[in-house]
Amino acid sequence: MTDSTTRSHRLVVILGLSMALGPLTALSFGSKYADEETFARAQAGLQNAKPTDVLGKYGDVDGVPSYASSKTLADVLSGSGVFDDFRTAMQAIDKADLLTGSGTYTLFVPSDEAFAKLSDEQRAALRDDPAALASLISKHIVPGRYSATDLMQMREARTIDGTSIAVGPTASAGGHIGFGSSDVVQSNLHATNGIVHVIDRVNL
Template identity: 80%
Template sequence: MTDTINRNHRLVVILGLTMALGPLTALSFGTKYADEETWARAQAGLQNAKPQDKLGMYGDIEGVPSYASSKTLADVLAGSGVFDEFENAIKAIDKTEMLSGSSAYTLFVPSDDAFAALSEEQRAALRDDPEALAALISKHIVPGRYSATDLMQMREARTLDGSSMPVGPNASVDGHIGFGGSDVIKSNIVASNGIVHVIDRVNL
């Protein structure tokens, strides 16, 4: 009777160890003996695995939501009611067609209040010099599609005019995204061909 119990106990232990060590053994042998194609796929899967998103608080987006699929960046600016100054500037420098096309852009749009904060001299200079206005607007457009989460992981962005603008977490304002000398106050306004982020200051 005792021998039978002992044998049963040893079987249970052996089975337990086999179950625990089996995957590790298989992984070890698999690493050694798997064909090159299989191992290459496994390595690619590890390298391309998406890490856990720790920046979900910024409401990141995946692709283009259905509600935005028929709206271009030009449509977003036209329908906002708070981007009139930026929209007028886009029209003045003939960029409306660019923002209606299929190429993706990320816009950092100063609110109308941000434009209103400019001095009368600054506003007049931009009004009277189309080239200066075009250069200013180009500093607020980044080719490509960058969500708030993307921006939080960046340090700089190359704008339409070739300038390098600092971007990323604002060191002076906790929880805010900075772009140039401004703060993003509203993010991830999505269009079919890009994203709009609203900023609180015009980057001159």
């Protein structure tokens, strides 16, 4: 091979390496040699970037949303048509005032369908024993306002009768929030004096 051929071959190799490594070099040292304006824009973009909200799917609203500004917990329960059993129980144990009062509560409300899962014997026992019914309903009421996002970060909640109930994310594939032996199937029904989460069964 002649010297001229060798030099030509080396030149091709050098040009090839330069083309291949050029972008990598630019990426590695670009920020070092970028003009100040470009670098400032990049920094501003990082500072203003909004992180992904991994809990956004639960739709929490800070405070009371405008649509609920005139609604009480009583309005939320009566307006749905699926909480008649819970409302009747609240009236039977003289707790109906809690739904319209100035105190703030988080209700874990079994739907009428959830109450229907109770056996005839269980329903009769609750109907005939006001103290047992009061104890049962009290275990579904937590003082304070706790949204779905709050519940996802909790491990337990203390109800109005002092009972500690397990609460938080479950191991189910759907990523449900658990409350005792039940799952939250609908969350964040806001009212001025609290918030309602619908659960799929009665916590006995």
